[in-house]
Amino acid sequence: MADVTAKMVKELRDKTGAGMMDAKRALVAVDGNMEEAVDHLRESGLAQAAKKSGRIAAEGLANVYVNANTAVIAEVNAETDFVAKNDRFQNLVKDITVTIEENKPATVEEALEIKSGEETLSDSITNATNVIGEKLSLRRFDIVNKTDNEVFGSYLHQGGRIAVLTVLEGADEETAKDVAMHIAAINPKYISREQVSTEELEHEKKVLTEQALNEGKPANIVEKMIQGRLNKFLSEISMNDQPFVKDPDMTVGKFVESKGGTVKSFVRFEVGEGIEKRQENFADEVMSQLKK
Template identity: 50%
Template structure:
């Protein structure tokens, strides 16, 4: 039977499951809402939807390389305990390998990738229902390279942080070294040419204000003050940019010097949970509240 958009919407509101999952459920159950709800529950999809208000800030990141495509993903869980679960680790690797194999345009396209007849979104939802925690594919990043370019990838702390770089005129060993540096230092840009002018202007204003409030600089000539400010700005911008940073393996030389004729084309770094506001637990208050019940 034909499944109307109204019916799909009704099931979505009842379960919180995705539109495509609701449509599949209704098609499988001949449009019966209750049977479709049970169908989603059996697959763990409706059950996981009830966890939508929970904060999933733990989890794992991973990388995978498939020929001239490299991918990195972050899959979140609610607790670090689940992140160490072998089933969850296998799920993250499956997701990452699928992303590398299909090179999706964005996160939504990644969720729609099918593995063994199921979309990644459904696979993650089913795992969520089985494991008992909210799981979510938070973000992806893919790279493509030419045959004469190389990827470097690095995973730290068992997947709490991953990085990938793409280099030209370089060896895989050198690329991995740069990926390790990116993971450790987290540069904002490759070179100072990439810093937006607005960001440079903002930092200029900050340094100008700092210097204006420094009594030691009160009687310095304008030309001297400009020289001091240039030095301060150059120090800040160098700290932001990969090529100007001191290389972690040989701190007496910059990354640019270590690279020699090699060129860094792209860099990316994921750290699990960065930017997610985590819920702070106050166990004393929680116990006290339970005692009053």
């Protein structure tokens, strides 16, 4: 019998999308012949996930799992928003988030190699892909730690279309959740304007200067205009300066301060952000018609 190496198993998995153990068994069954192993998996119906590997998975769910002083926020993608309502997919997302918290991998690649019994996390995703019939993938995650004096706040919008995880010091979990809700709705880039880099400020100032000059404003008032517009820009991207969604009469910074707290960090995942979606999405077409 041929010696089936880890490299051979990986090559077969890359070619077929099959799970690790399925790939290993196929290679053993055909005495290590790669082409015969591919045929073996195809005949067994275990290579069907490979047909989906080129598809765009820009839908799905994000989830937050908190365990004591550690929390994980993760995004798992699918091809259509219909899958987000699938119980198997929802449970898969929850299981992935818990598995990441328990094992604390550094990268997505490391996470996919986490083993539970004889099956890796990658195998679980492949198996779910075969059952559900869509390309599924773990896109990203973040592991966040806090101290005993801090609290986590989490919020899922539309069941996980947007997920937010916050860390606050000196406030309670309800306040932290309220801040997470605000972040989900408004999507600030920073906690405070002090976090904005000098490079970003200079770039924005240059753009605003060109705008003012193109408007034909006198040079002596351009500088005052720029300062006013720059201040508006900073207030729009800095969470502490934004009107609080639950009480627009006060800023988020004032709201948190009134609760005796300080926002230490936040992570916001919006499913599919940054992924170019295909235009010819039948599911989107159907949903748009239903809404009319």
